[in-house]
């Protein structure tokens with residue numbers, strides 16, 4: 001199951017939970033049991049898009065972000 005990130009709508013803390021896709025919009029804050037609002041994260045987009053995004057994620061620290069605009073993308 002993918003990990004989803006949530007922001008609590010009551011205390012505004014952030015937390016992560018393993019959720020099945022059918023339950024990804026529902027999460028309970030571990031701090032105050034408030035309602036968690038799902039956030040889009042790098043990990044979430046990575047797992048949803050599959051291996052096609054792995055190069056972009058791995059090269060995110062380069063000066064061009066792995067987009068191929070400079071030599072840093074060649075060394076990844």
Ligand SMILES: [Zn+2]
Nearest residue numbers: 008011029032
């Ligand atoms: Zn909370």
